[in-house]
Amino acid sequence: xxxxxxxxxLTLIWGIAIGCIYMLLATxxxxxxxxxxxVNFAHGQLLVVGAYLTWTFSVSAGLNAYVAILxxxxxxxxxxxxxxxxxxxxxxxxxxxxxxxxxxxxxxxxENATMLIWGTSSxxxxxxxxxxxxxxxxxxxxxxxxxxxxxxxxxxxxxxxxIKKTKIGLAMRATSQINNTAMLMGINVEKxxxxxxxxxxxxxxxxxxxxxxxxxxxxxxxxxxTIIAFAIIIMGGLGSIKxxxxxxxxxxITEQLATYFLNGLWGSAVAFALLIVVLIIRPRGIFGExxx
Amino acid sequence: xxxxxxxxxxxxxxxxxxxxALQLAPQAPSPEARNIKIGLVAPLSTSxxxxxxxxxxxxxxxxxxxxxxYVKEWNTKVNITIINADTIDDSPANAKPPVVRAVETDQVxxxxxxxxSAGTLANEVVAIEAKVPFIITGASNQLVTRRGPQGNxxxxxxxxxxxxxxxxxxxxxxxxxxxxxxxxxxxxxxxxEIMKPMVAPNxxxxxAIFWRNDPxxxxxxxxxKYWIEQxxxxxxxxxxxxxxxxxxxxxxxxxxVKQAKPDAVFVVDNPDKTPLIIKQGWNDVGLKSxxxxxxxxxxxxxxxxxxxxxxxxLLESKLDPFMIPSYLPAxxxxxxxxxxxxxxxxxxxxxxxYDAFYIAKDAIERAGTVDKGKVRDAIEQTKxxxxxxxxxxxxxxxxxxxxxxEIDPITFIEQLYWDTTANxxxxxxxxxxxxxxxxxxxxxxxLPTGYQAGSP
Numbered sequence: 001x002x003x004x005x006x007x008x009x010l011t012l013i014w015g016i017a018i019g020c021i022y023m024l025l026a027t028x029x030x031x032x033x034x035x036x037x038x039v040n041f042a043h044g045q046l047l048v049v050g051a052y053l054t055w056t057f058s059v060s061a062g063l064n065a066y067v068a069i070l071x072x073x074x075x076x077x078x079x080x081x082x083x084x085x086x087x088x089x090x091x092x093x094x095x096x097x098x099x100x101x102x103x104x105x106x107x108x109x110x111e112n113a114t115m116l117i118w119g120t121s122s123x124x125x126x127x128x129x130x131x132x133x134x135x136x137x138x139x140x141x142x143x144x145x146x147x148x149x150x151x152x153x154x155x156x157x158x159x160x161x162x163i164k165k166t167k168i169g170l171a172m173r174a175t176s177q178i179n180n181t182a183m184l185m186g187i188n189v190e191k192x193x194x195x196x197x198x199x200x201x202x203x204x205x206x207x208x209x210x211x212x213x214x215x216x217x218x219x220x221x222x223x224x225x226t227i228i229a230f231a232i233i234i235m236g237g238l239g240s241i242k243x244x245x246x247x248x249x250x251x252x253i254t255e256q257l258a259t260y261f262l263n264g265l266w267g268s269a270v271a272f273a274l275l276i277v278v279l280i281i282r283p284r285g286i287f288g289e290x291x292x
Numbered sequence: 293x294x295x296x297x298x299x300x301x302x303x304x305x306x307x308x309x310x311x312x313a314l315q316l317a318p319q320a321p322s323p324e325a326r327n328i329k330i331g332l333v334a335p336l337s338t339s340x341x342x343x344x345x346x347x348x349x350x351x352x353x354x355x356x357x358x359x360x361x362y363v364k365e366w367n368t369k370v371n372i373t374i375i376n377a378d379t380i381d382d383s384p385a386n387a388k389p390p391v392v393r394a395v396e397t398d399q400v401x402x403x404x405x406x407x408x409s410a411g412t413l414a415n416e417v418v419a420i421e422a423k424v425p426f427i428i429t430g431a432s433n434q435l436v437t438r439r440g441p442q443g444n445x446x447x448x449x450x451x452x453x454x455x456x457x458x459x460x461x462x463x464x465x466x467x468x469x470x471x472x473x474x475x476x477x478x479x480x481x482x483x484x485e486i487m488k489p490m491v492a493p494n495x496x497x498x499x500a501i502f503w504r505n506d507p508x509x510x511x512x513x514x515x516x517k518y519w520i521e522q523x524x525x526x527x528x529x530x531x532x533x534x535x536x537x538x539x540x541x542x543x544x545x546x547x548x549v550k551q552a553k554p555d556a557v558f559v560v561d562n563p564d565k566t567p568l569i570i571k572q573g574w575n576d577v578g579l580k581s582x583x584x585x586x587x588x589x590x591x592x593x594x595x596x597x598x599x600x601x602x603x604x605x606l607l608e609s610k611l612d613p614f615m616i617p618s619y620l621p622a623x624x625x626x627x628x629x630x631x632x633x634x635x636x637x638x639x640x641x642x643x644x645x646y647d648a649f650y651i652a653k654d655a656i657e658r659a660g661t662v663d664k665g666k667v668r669d670a671i672e673q674t675k676x677x678x679x680x681x682x683x684x685x686x687x688x689x690x691x692x693x694x695x696x697x698e699i700d701p702i703t704f705i706e707q708l709y710w711d712t713t714a715n716x717x718x719x720x721x722x723x724x725x726x727x728x729x730x731x732x733x734x735x736x737x738x739l740p741t742g743y744q745a746g747s748p
Contacts, residue, residue: 007547010577014543121339121593122564131601133575140578215540216568216597220381224538259544264535265505267544 019252044222050208069209080201237288321368347642364660387411604740
């Protein structure tokens, strides 16, 4: 195999593009963990619901796929509120095992519900740019991948502003530090939990919409992105948004470089090996803080 | 004396009449008569598994509504009952337990189905050990029928755990489907005969194999190499790349394939993944080649996911349920009935399964019993007219005696085209011209628009 500069550059682009989607999913997962101290294994199922809803809005209502993502984001955020109020709120703060089993149970509920509603066939969302590529000399990349990167940047920037510049963001940060103190300061912690879960779900829905445009999906695809998102937040540092961003990029680029130099069988293996190395050198992750 | 003779004659007449009456009188069915239980081995929560289940139900309803299956031993016709053995995702771990339940708890008379090679290689062991006839309609890895002494252990090394030494148990396995050897031969023959003169008249044809790393992919990859060498074809494999079957992200692997400058890419994956590979290759990586998939992709999902990018690409197949009018009237009727019943277009795996239930009926009626050994013998002697799958002899026949049990299906190459009126992807047979006495070819093969030939 000839190792060429354009091929390496393309590999890096693939790594960044796929890393961006994982980054978005990991950020949602991380904010839920950071504020609520909740490990939600069913987070990937919210991605799947987001993909299905985007598909439905673009096919049934004839919406542009990227507009459909916005609508699906709102619906999945509302679904997130329902899930938080009906399930996690009942067990939050108790035995961690209860929270874990609730999230595991939700995986099956979501999988079966999506299968009953949308069937078992794999689907792909058609965007207005489907099949169109930007060709630069020997490099070719689809417009959908480029748009996906910009959508992720926009979503994360909006999320960053919300956290840093709004009262809700301030309350979320306070709750993430010590929730009892936040409560004593007059913050409605339960409401913050609800908003946090809704934001996490909305980010998963955006990731799902982009995933459905770039890849195909069915009711079973939620598991692998969840595992990868967990790897990313552990590598980047639990509860750290910066960690999720850097972790997502590191994971995506490492996976694709390993695929290029070895082959596709080694992509995930090498990326997870990197996770182990990071944890050996820095057990709390790249940006993790003591005590997390 | 005369009275004595008359008495004897009368007595003989009475005896003969009584025997005749007894023979003519309808005999009661045996109290042992019961429905025939056939286990359907399929991943029922997948679109292909559901296609198999729908086709199986269609065949069973037809058979039962026509009176059922005559079992001489029971002196009556009985219905067939399907026992579902849901293999979930057809992974080896999930594919075996439902077959154990079907065989041990439900005590099925026969098994039909099996989709993924990996799952079928795991669960057929249950049928081999229990000596239950199993008509395999999906898994294409030739090991499913050749890993015993009859198939010379499929060429497996002596210490390979997949070898089966129980020759009698293996004789209960019947492969009613194309093997990886069948369709790999069709693919390389097509490239050598049709495409090479068009794109590489003065050099070897440059082929890339891009395959999922599992028994199915391995089987195709090995068979492709085997036929190129066996037939001494002017084909050079310039890229041989495999990947994790769980991945959906193929661009980097395809970038490596592109660097090898192939004339065509042989993609070995399932209907939900092959379209992604072709789309990522053509649109993302700019590998403007001819892509060919194999017949397990003959499924509505493949056509809908691939869409317009599929224009000009190829598919090896042995059945096309999408063509109207069909190249084979039976296929057209099957597709129409299936569509009326379920509101869907059938896939290929269901068609194999549909035929297999008729093969089972025929074998049980000829055996006159549901005794598994006798049914096995009867399946070996099957000589039915072809149904949905064309064969070289025009008959459904399994190789017999000490040989492994496979059919000899006709496979062909289809080229996909984008129908601008219907706004959907369709297909037509481009090779061979004729096979098994049928005229198959519907159009000439044309290179896809934008195709770029490989180069050394």
